[in-house]
Amino acid sequence: MRPHVSLDVRNVPASVAFYQKVFGxxxxxxxxxxxxxxxxxxxLNFSLVSSTGRLSSVDHLGIEVESVEEIAAWKxxxxxxxxxxxxxxxxxxxxxxxxxxxxSDPDGNAWEVFTVHEQLPVDGTLSSTGCCIPNKAGKGLPSxxxxxxESPLLSA
Numbered sequence: 001m002r003p004h005v006s007l008d009v010r011n012v013p014a015s016v017a018f019y020q021k022v023f024g025x026x027x028x029x030x031x032x033x034x035x036x037x038x039x040x041x042x043x044l045n046f047s048l049v050s051s052t053g054r055l056s057s058v059d060h061l062g063i064e065v066e067s068v069e070e071i072a073a074w075k076x077x078x079x080x081x082x083x084x085x086x087x088x089x090x091x092x093x094x095x096x097x098x099x100x101x102x103x104s105d106p107d108g109n110a111w112e113v114f115t116v117h118e119q120l121p122v123d124g125t126l127s128s129t130g131c132c133i134p135n136k137a138g139k140g141l142p143s144x145x146x147x148x149x150e151s152p153l154l155s156a
Contacts, residue, residue, distance in 0.1 A: 004045040007056040009107050015048045018106050021081035060110035067115060071099050074113045078103055095120045 009015040016027055016035045023046075027035040033051040037044070042063050065071060078084035078101060086102040093100070100114040 002043040006047040062112040
């Protein structure tokens with residue numbers, strides 16, 4: 001099984017250039033208003049469409065990886081491409097202790113790459129967990145309800 005995500009974007013060529021940096025591969029198909037990435041890591045059928053005249057609106061998109069080694073590899077790639085925006089280490093969010101990397105695409109869609117260290121008790125509301133919530137402007141990275149120091153690894 002492989003999920004499929006299709007995003008409405010402003011400019012397919014600009015989005016393709018960005019997502020090539022993220023995933024490290026070229027799209028399988030591309031026209032001026034359509035592109036499709038057939039990804040194996042992560043297993044995802046990912047397409048971009050600009051012919052609708054709309055932009056997709058989601059809270060954020062994410063890629064869960066299995067280990068801190070995979071987080072380190074993603075961090076290295078995203079830093080090398082100049083698109084890594086925030087690192088969160090050992091953070092409690094969404095009733096789990098996690099490491100996270102955050103970045104946003106050209107249309108403001110926030111992405112996280114994360115690994116879960118442990119599940120935490122489901123107590124109270126989501127907003128009481130320190131979990132990131134959507135920006136009020138609806139663009140870019142979610143803002144976190146608790147202060148988190150950026151990892152020193154971000155500047156490494």
